[in-house]
Amino acid sequence: MSINKDIADAGLSQRAGLIVYLKNASDQYKLRHFGDIVYFSKRMRYCVLYIDDSDIDYELSEISHLDFVDRVEISEKDQLDLDSKHIEKQLIEMSEKAEIELQKRQKENEDILK
Structure with missing residues (x-):
């Protein structure tokens, strides 16, 4: 709603x-x-x-x-679309992007330490 x-x-x-x-x-x-x-x-x-x-x-x-x-x-x-489904979808997309960025940074840090 x-x-x-x-x-x-x-x-x-x-x-x-x-x-x-x-x-x-x-x-x-x-x-x-x-x-x-x-x-x-x-x-x-x-x-x-x-x-x-x-x-x-x-x-x-x-x-x-x-x-x-x-x-x-x-x-x-x-x-603004304040529908809860729309907000949920945006949060999921943001969390997926953040997870990908974290994985990239971890890989870069591992490469630097080698």
Whole structure:
């Protein structure tokens, strides 16, 4: 089962993440009106803002037209496949690659010692 499906089945409101790039770092507080700021980078001048998924089109256009906003992107986190079978498959592939790499290194170390 997918985590997103579990959340929808539980009756919780879906949230969407927006990455908002700012012209001036001090303007990030003005975005509180639109949703929840969960991360802010002063050096990189961007923040991650979560809003209700049902309002995403309207909020995206409103935020992108603000004079202190450089650009807005929709987070790709929601497009991730979080199905347990998919994650299991990825873990198996990663462990197989790691095992092959370990065997190569052991062989190289044996060759060096000879």
